Amino acid sequence: MPSPLSADRSAADRSPQRGTVEALISQTRRLRGGIDAVRRETADEERAGDPELRWQRALCDLAAHHLDGLGEHLDQLRAGLPADVPPGAPAPARPAAPDPGPGRAGSAEWNLLSDEVTWSDELFELFGRRPEDGAPTLDELPSWLLEEDRGLLSAMVTDCLVDGKAIDGEFRIVRADGAERTVHMMGEPVLDADGATASMWAVLRDVSELRRSQREVHETRDSLRHQRHIAQTERRLAVELQEAVLPPWRGSLRLPHDGDTARAIGLAEAPGVLDLAAHYLPSASSALIGGDWYDAMQLPDGRTLLSVGGLTGHGVTATSGMAMLLGALRGMAVAGTEPGPLMGLLNHLLDASAQPALGSAVCCRYDPRERTLLWSQAGHPAPLLFRGGRGRPLRPPEGVLLGAVADAAYAQAEERLEPGDVLVLHTEGLSPHRTAPDTDPGTERLLELAPRFARARSAQDGVRVVLEEFGGEAREDDACVLVARVGC
Numbered sequence: 001m002p003s004p005l006s007a008d009r010s011a012a013d014r015s016p017q018r019g020t021v022e023a024l025i026s027q028t029r030r031l032r033g034g035i036d037a038v039r040r041e042t043a044d045e046e047r048a049g050d051p052e053l054r055w056q057r058a059l060c061d062l063a064a065h066h067l068d069g070l071g072e073h074l075d076q077l078r079a080g081l082p083a084d085v086p087p088g089a090p091a092p093a094r095p096a097a098p099d100p101g102p103g104r105a106g107s108a109e110w111n112l113l114s115d116e117v118t119w120s121d122e123l124f125e126l127f128g129r130r131p132e133d134g135a136p137t138l139d140e141l142p143s144w145l146l147e148e149d150r151g152l153l154s155a156m157v158t159d160c161l162v163d164g165k166a167i168d169g170e171f172r173i174v175r176a177d178g179a180e181r182t183v184h185m186m187g188e189p190v191l192d193a194d195g196a197t198a199s200m201w202a203v204l205r206d207v208s209e210l211r212r213s214q215r216e217v218h219e220t221r222d223s224l225r226h227q228r229h230i231a232q233t234e235r236r237l238a239v240e241l242q243e244a245v246l247p248p249w250r251g252s253l254r255l256p257h258d259g260d261t262a263r264a265i266g267l268a269e270a271p272g273v274l275d276l277a278a279h280y281l282p283s284a285s286s287a288l289i290g291g292d293w294y295d296a297m298q299l300p301d302g303r304t305l306l307s308v309g310g311l312t313g314h315g316v317t318a319t320s321g322m323a324m325l326l327g328a329l330r331g332m333a334v335a336g337t338e339p340g341p342l343m344g345l346l347n348h349l350l351d352a353s354a355q356p357a358l359g360s361a362v363c364c365r366y367d368p369r370e371r372t373l374l375w376s377q378a379g380h381p382a383p384l385l386f387r388g389g390r391g392r393p394l395r396p397p398e399g400v401l402l403g404a405v406a407d408a409a410y411a412q413a414e415e416r417l418e419p420g421d422v423l424v425l426h427t428e429g430l431s432p433h434r435t436a437p438d439t440d441p442g443t444e445r446l447l448e449l450a451p452r453f454a455r456a457r458s459a460q461d462g463v464r465v466v467l468e469e470f471g472g473e474a475r476e477d478d479a480c481v482l483v484a485r486v487g488c
Helices: 018-046 052-077 119-127 147-163 208-245 259-264 318-333 339-351 441-447 448-453 461-472
Strands: 105-111 117-119 167-174 181-193 196-205 252-255 274-281 293-298 304-311 359-367 372-378 384-387 389-391 413-416 422-426 479-486
Touching: 018 052, 052 105, 105 119, 117 119, 119 196, 119 293, 147 167, 147 181, 147 196, 147 413, 181 208, 208 318, 252 293, 259 318, 274 293, 274 461, 304 318, 304 422, 304 479, 318 339, 318 359, 318 389, 339 359, 339 372, 384 441, 389 441, 389 448, 422 441, 422 448, 422 461, 441 461, 448 461, 461 479
Parallel strands: none
Antiparallel strands: 105 117, 105 196, 167 181, 181 196, 252 274, 274 479, 293 304, 304 359, 359 372, 372 413, 384 389, 384 422, 422 479
16 A cells, blocks of 8 residues: 555546546446345345355345445545546536445544644544544554554554554454444555654554454354254264165065965965065255155065155154154064054054154055955055056045044055056155145056056066156155065
């Protein structure tokens, strides 16, 4: 920053062109308008408490403060420029310097030879001091600072006056009205003809709001990083819990898979045995790990347990709740509890849980000897039965969402299956968009796949049909599908 006495050219030679300054002012105003537009767009979203939105808002505020300061400096520069007038024309009246607002920027000069102190009006306003009270001397200036900052100012002034070093530092002042402000001071010594310090001049700027905005940016950025770290940790835990709970088998599974068990219940040949395959379809957002599940398990009496379901919510809470329900479901099924009563017990368990949630589920018990399916549902899409190239949903017995009504009763229904039948169980997130209330678009689209299920030679082929139809879609939620084909 050059001192007033160091230049060897006239002020007119050094002055920038007015047109250039006007162009910079216009650009600054356009940028300021763009920042305001971005702030308006995020204003409503910010109320949701998203840490990333708060961080973006803080960055916008910081950029706005920088542009406001730039605009005020350019306005002051324009006010001091000579007007662009044709030769011979009278010069227009010099415009008054724009009011920078309280606590913006002002200038000062302390003459060491005459003890004269000169402050600009803006600097008096920054300090909240009346011009008639006079400008403080260098000895009086530290009294306006917080005690812990006075040593910093004294050191900067000493280095400037004794060693000729430029001043560039910040300190906090207490205005006459008691308000505390942060001031950035830049200045230089002015030397006389003998090289001795004759005076010191400086520009002081109120940077309180700027520093507040910078602190907010840092704080919101740190908060965002912390939230992201928590989200990543929770997602990893949710994935690990989900992988630990869902059935470990991949590809196809045949139940009963034990030949001795099949013969013990009268199945010397393949008819009645279920060929099973399943698949988990994640949501479009990898962060949304939900509480959906599928399950198939052979029971001690040779029958087969089939179930799909899901809990509301995402993350560790949803997957841990899913793990609790699925563990209880398996245990009660192994104990011989039929699907209807089993659903009632799951409802009681979820209702009494420390973290209340809602869930939907289908629970089926298949008897391979009779080829009968005994099943119950809790606010869930019914299993789809495909036979002879046609499909239909099974008629659902009564059952409300798990956790919705305490002590709710759940009915059960029975369906006799035939060799070659294909049974499809799925959760509601399979299709991304609901076409109408009380309808499941996934069910409608699955029923349209009946001819392709008829050509499927295995349950794995059936899952492949589902993935070809739904696998490439951007789902809002995760989903599961379980395909069971009755042996011929």
